[in-house]
Amino acid sequence: xxxxxxxxxxxxxxxxxxxxxxxxxxxxxxxxxxxxxxxxxxxxxxxxxxxxxxxxxxxxxxxxxxxxxxxxxxxxxxxxxxxxxxxxxxxxxxxxxxxxxxxxxxxxxxxxxxxxxxxxxxxxxxxxxxxxxxxxxxxxxxxxxxxxxxxxxxxxxxxxxxxxxxxxxxxxxxxxxxxxxxxxxxx
Amino acid sequence: xxxxxxxxxxxxxxxxxxxxxxxxxxxxxxxxxxxxxxxxxxxxxxxxxxxxxxxxxxxxxxxxxxxxxxxxxxxxxxxxxxxxxxxxxxxxxxxxxxxxxxxxxxxxxxxxxxxxxxxxxxxxxxxxxxxxxxxxxxxxxxxxxxxxxxxxxxxxxxxxxxxxxxxxxxxxxxxxxxxxxxxxxxxxxxxxxxxxxxxxxxxxxxxxxxxxxxxxxxxxxxxxxxxxxxxxxxxxxxxxxxxxxxxxxxxxxxxxxxxxxxxxxxxxxxxxxxxxxx
Numbered sequence: 001x002x003x004x005x006x007x008x009x010x011x012x013x014x015x016x017x018x019x020x021x022x023x024x025x026x027x028x029x030x031x032x033x034x035x036x037x038x039x040x041x042x043x044x045x046x047x048x049x050x051x052x053x054x055x056x057x058x059x060x061x062x063x064x065x066x067x068x069x070x071x072x073x074x075x076x077x078x079x080x081x082x083x084x085x086x087x088x089x090x091x092x093x094x095x096x097x098x099x100x101x102x103x104x105x106x107x108x109x110x111x112x113x114x115x116x117x118x119x120x121x122x123x124x125x126x127x128x129x130x131x132x133x134x135x136x137x138x139x140x141x142x143x144x145x146x147x148x149x150x151x152x153x154x155x156x157x158x159x160x161x162x163x164x165x166x167x168x169x170x171x172x173x174x175x176x177x178x179x180x181x182x183x184x185x186x187x
Numbered sequence: 188x189x190x191x192x193x194x195x196x197x198x199x200x201x202x203x204x205x206x207x208x209x210x211x212x213x214x215x216x217x218x219x220x221x222x223x224x225x226x227x228x229x230x231x232x233x234x235x236x237x238x239x240x241x242x243x244x245x246x247x248x249x250x251x252x253x254x255x256x257x258x259x260x261x262x263x264x265x266x267x268x269x270x271x272x273x274x275x276x277x278x279x280x281x282x283x284x285x286x287x288x289x290x291x292x293x294x295x296x297x298x299x300x301x302x303x304x305x306x307x308x309x310x311x312x313x314x315x316x317x318x319x320x321x322x323x324x325x326x327x328x329x330x331x332x333x334x335x336x337x338x339x340x341x342x343x344x345x346x347x348x349x350x351x352x353x354x355x356x357x358x359x360x361x362x363x364x365x366x367x368x369x370x371x372x373x374x375x376x377x378x379x380x381x382x383x384x385x386x387x388x389x390x391x392x393x394x395x396x397x398x399x400x401x402x403x404x405x406x407x408x409x410x411x412x413x414x415x416x417x418x419x420x421x422x423x424x425x426x427x428x429x430x431x432x433x434x435x436x437x438x439x440x441x442x443x444x445x446x447x448x449x450x451x452x453x454x455x456x457x458x459x460x461x462x463x464x465x
Contacts, residue, residue, distance in 0.1 A: 066411060
């Protein structure tokens, strides 16, 4: 996709290593924001932001409610909240029931973004041991967005990307080494 | 099967207008993304087949409207949620208030009451419960009925006990409840100092003066204007030198009341500092 307006990366077990490998090669002049939804224990937010910010020159910060979503910025979804998108391109946080035993849920964020960004959205689903995110990918496709998954053969836990390939009409299946190049070309 | 949401943006606005006209519940200041998600969730939970029927049922069936309010507002809560927050209450905020002859606490958006019982336990352990009153309010009468019962799923107690210990609790947490089939029934003396009442932050006014107001994970569902309005309501309801506690992702920053409030380190707790006349 060209002229992408938002990239959302979702992942669970085994995804952090992928991000650590991919982030350093992402161009600093990308013209869209990157939003990262990672399943993890609650209360580990600043650790994750700090760790990821050592891997890139892009600004890395936790997504805050009502915040304007800016390009060239990597937003981390806070633990224990769902992240939603408003029509005016700001974030909302939501502390409602877990979805797929998860909060944040990748499905919730993908689905909300699909409605707001429509065909200007790209979602990438990484390694993980449950199917959270797959319904979201299906909805992103229905709104005209593009969906990519980590090649299950390269995933520490292949269940999540396998489910995505099985159930969603995935556009790209990416080896970890090719992810940064894919992302850089979304400009 | 289509994955598309059943209720679109325009229909969300139609429902907001309907419930304001017919029931006086004002959701116009609610963040739309969350509200829309809750409406679609209810629509599919209740296996609704058309928007027209859904709309008619909400408008014409007051029993269903009660369910509507319960389901579109978020009622997720837990005991001693964010243990560090309760640790600050225990070690810092409540000891400061201990010097007062009487402590009035407002839990705004108390949902099913887990926070009220957590608060009562801390007050009891600090030997302050006898001179405290906890006003626990919510927009939603159904959750208040549950709150007044003081019974929570036994399956949650392991987590709550861990939260309690992490918050600085020293007693045996299970000494506060008795197991009753699948429920944990909390001691009646904990709720002696609780008053449950409906209160709508959007439309109802200040009803007392408090030394401590807690409103955690409610403002995230409101737009900026409504957030400011509600913060003003809290300001009007808080004694000078009183404390205001918000959720971990909420703030008084950017609001007109922020200049009168000084934040305590680490937690989302602010103290009202200066006289209004200054």
